[in-house]
Amino acid sequence: MSEHEYAFVREAFDSNYIAPLGPMVDAFESEFCAKIGISYAVALISGTAALHLALQMVGVKPGDEVWTSTLTFIGSVSPINYLGARPVFVDSDRGTWNMDPELLAKELEKRADRGILPRALVLVHLYGQCADIVPIVKTCEHYGVALVEDAAEALGATYGESSAGTLGKVGIFSFNGNKIITTSGGGMLVSDDESLVNQARMLAAQARDPAPHYEHSQIGFNYRMSNILAAIGRGQLRVLDERVEAKRKIFDFYQKALGDVPGIEFMPEAPYGVSNRWLTVILISPEEFGVNHETVRLALEAQDIESRPIWKPMHLQPVFKGYECIGGKVAEALFSKGLCLPSGTAMTPEDINRVIEIILKCRE
Numbered sequence: 001m002s003e004h005e006y007a008f009v010r011e012a013f014d015s016n017y018i019a020p021l022g023p024m025v026d027a028f029e030s031e032f033c034a035k036i037g038i039s040y041a042v043a044l045i046s047g048t049a050a051l052h053l054a055l056q057m058v059g060v061k062p063g064d065e066v067w068t069s070t071l072t073f074i075g076s077v078s079p080i081n082y083l084g085a086r087p088v089f090v091d092s093d094r095g096t097w098n099m100d101p102e103l104l105a106k107e108l109e110k111r112a113d114r115g116i117l118p119r120a121l122v123l124v125h126l127y128g129q130c131a132d133i134v135p136i137v138k139t140c141e142h143y144g145v146a147l148v149e150d151a152a153e154a155l156g157a158t159y160g161e162s163s164a165g166t167l168g169k170v171g172i173f174s175f176n177g178n179k180i181i182t183t184s185g186g187g188m189l190v191s192d193d194e195s196l197v198n199q200a201r202m203l204a205a206q207a208r209d210p211a212p213h214y215e216h217s218q219i220g221f222n223y224r225m226s227n228i229l230a231a232i233g234r235g236q237l238r239v240l241d242e243r244v245e246a247k248r249k250i251f252d253f254y255q256k257a258l259g260d261v262p263g264i265e266f267m268p269e270a271p272y273g274v275s276n277r278w279l280t281v282i283l284i285s286p287e288e289f290g291v292n293h294e295t296v297r298l299a300l301e302a303q304d305i306e307s308r309p310i311w312k313p314m315h316l317q318p319v320f321k322g323y324e325c326i327g328g329k330v331a332e333a334l335f336s337k338g339l340c341l342p343s344g345t346a347m348t349p350e351d352i353n354r355v356i357e358i359i360l361k362c363r364e
C-alpha cells in the first residue's frame with residue numbers, strides 16, 4: 001500500500017457506503033478510464049469474473065471455440081469453460097513469449113477454408129508485456145473474431161502510444177494481491193462500447209431490470225466490486241507509474257548482474273512497447289549455466305526466498321488433456337527453463353543482491 005489508500009478507505013467508512021456500489025466505485029472506474037485512455041469501465045470482484053462477462057458480452061455461447069494463449073495462467077481460460085465453450089490454445093512467439101501473430105493468422109486462414117472459426121480470441125499480455133496486438137487486431141477483424149484482451153498482468157504497459165487492454169473489443173484487468181496494483185482482490189472490464197459495458201454492469205449486479213421492485217429477465221452474477229475495495233484501488237492507481245518504474249528498475253538491476261552470465265536469458269522486451277515488468281523472468285539453460293532452473297528455485301527456497309517456474313502451458317495441464325493446441329513447442333521450451341524471480345517493489349538493492357548471490361552460487 002502507498003500513503004493514499006487509507007484516506008480513501010476512511011472516506012468510504014465515513015460515508016457508510018459499505019456495499020458493492022457507491023461513490024468510490026464510480027470514481028475508481030472513471031479514474032481508471034482516464035489513466036489508460038478508454039471510455040467505459042466496470043469494477044468487478046476479480047479478473048476472472050471480468051473475463052467471464054467479457055466473453056458473454058462478445059456473444060460466446062455453448063459449443064463455440066475460443067482461442068487463447070497456451071502460455072498463461074488458468075484465469076485466462078476457465079471462463080471459456082464456464083460458458084460451455086471450448087478453449088483452443090495457441091503457441092507463443094519466441095521473441096515476445098506472447099501469442100504468435102503469424103501462427104494465428106495462418107491457422108485462421110486454414111479454419112476459414114473449412115468454415116469453422118472461433119467466436120472470440122482471448123489475447124494475453126504475458127508478465128506485463130503486450131502481445132503484438134496490431135496485426136492480431138487486423139487478423140481478427142478480417143475473420144470476424146471478437147478480440148478480448150487479457151491485460152490482467154499488464155496494467156501500465158504500452159503498445160506504441162496505447163495502453164494494454166484498450167485495443168480489443170473489450171479488455172480485462174486484475175487487482176489480485178500479486179498484481180502491480182491491488183485491491184486485495186478485484187478486476188475491471190473496459191471498452192469503448194458504452195452499451196457493452198452497461199450490459200456487463202447490469203449482469204454483474206444480478207441482472208436487475210430497471211423497476212422499483214426486483215425484476216429479472218436474465219440470469220446474472222454477483223460480480224460487483226465493493227465500495228471499500230474501490231477506495232483501495234483509487235489509492236493504488238495514484239502510484240501505478242511509480243510501481244512500473246520500480247518494477248523496471250528491479251528488472252534492470254537483475255539484468256546488470258546476471259545478463260552476461262552464460263546460460264541465463266532475460267525475457268526480451270518487444271520494440272513496439274514498454275513492459276511494466278510485472279515479474280522479472282529468466283530462462284536458465286543447464287548446459288551452459290551448470291544447473292537447471294529447479295535447482296536454482298530450491299536453492300532460493302532453502303533461504304526462504306520464493307521464486308516460481310513460469311506458467312505451465314495450458315495444453316500440458318491435466319484438466320485440458322485432449323484439448324487442441326496450435327503448435328506448443330515454443331511454450332513448452334520456455335516452461336522447461338523459465339523462472340520468475342522475486343520482483344516485489346518493496347525489495348531493496350540488498351534484497352535483490354541476496355537473490356543474485358544465491359543464483360550465482362548455484363553454479364559452484
Ligand SMILES: Cc1ncc(COP(=O)(O)O)c(C=O)c1O
Nearest residue numbers: 046047048073075076152174176
Ligand atoms: C493472465 C491472467 N489472466 C487472468 C487472471 C485472473 O485474475 P483474478 O485473479 O483477478 O481473477 C490472472 C491473474 O490472477 C492472470 O494472470
